Amino acid sequence: MEREIFREFLYKKGLKLTKERQRILDEVFAFHGHFDPEGLLKSMRSRNIKVSKASIYRTLPLLVESGLVEQVEKNDKHAHYEHTFGHEHHDHLICLKCGAVIEVFSPKLEAIQDELCRESNFKGRTHTLEIKGYCCNCKETR
Amino acid sequence: MEREIFREFLYKKGLKLTKERQRILDEVFAFHGHFDPEGLLKSMRSRNIKVSKASIYRTLPLLVESGLVEQVEKNDKHAHYEHTFGHEHHDHLICLKCGAVIEVFSPKLEAIQDELCRESNFKGRTHTLEIKGYCCNCKETR
């Protein structure tokens, strides 16, 4: 399914669905969770999937633009992504001590965001909410 | 006031309130809005305020840790900050077309975030909500 979406997206932009782009897409959707470009590369290399670092860096923005992938957690020095298609939207609680990422979702939150957009006459597309603090394991031991 | 807070913060950590740190603090609080390290440096240089790039990069994390400044808008390749002391907390609507940043605030939103933290037994410290989309001027013309 995500293949179709990506193919369509590329087609509309006059871009080509190359083997490499396919492979990257597949890899991104092969597992659930966050990833970064370097990790993606390593993961693919370890499975003998031929792809260059440059192609990964060139493909990720396309995946984001197509709406299949989102950039999240931009705190670290390198970019983190997660695929969103076929996933419920969710937000993140990030532990400042151990780095744990807890996914949360609240319909009320979504509703309020819509409200905020309406009030500002703003057409919301995507959003990111990150709450940083201490997870249940770390909050005692500070 | 922010000077006192910073001084106190540094004191507790056994750090010193140097001229450079003062100057950076003053500059950060001299105007309202977002900034990045490079811009801060240029702004200071243009007013003949003596400071090195290294000091800026070394001081900003201290300002963040002290709670006087927050890191926001982590989409771009470089870090963006804004001072928060003496400011209401707010979130951001970011226009994907013209780059406009609209500040919004909703008490309901804050309340729900607290609720989310409680549900996950998480001790929230700070949070960032960014909604990306199109502002009132750009949403028509797409």
Add this chain to the structure above:
DNA sequence: ATGGGTGCAAATTGTTTGCAACTTA
């Protein structure tokens, strides 16, 4: 066949660091 795409390695860019000289508490 044509225009986009790839891999590589070199280039860029934002940020960090080692070090000698200097300040602050």
Add this chain to the structure above:
DNA sequence: TAAGTTGCAAACAATTTGCACCCAT
């Protein structure tokens, strides 16, 4: 005066790019 701090320039790390060859359409 002891411990932290500065500025500089060199070092880093993540990402981007130029180019010659390659491959979807």
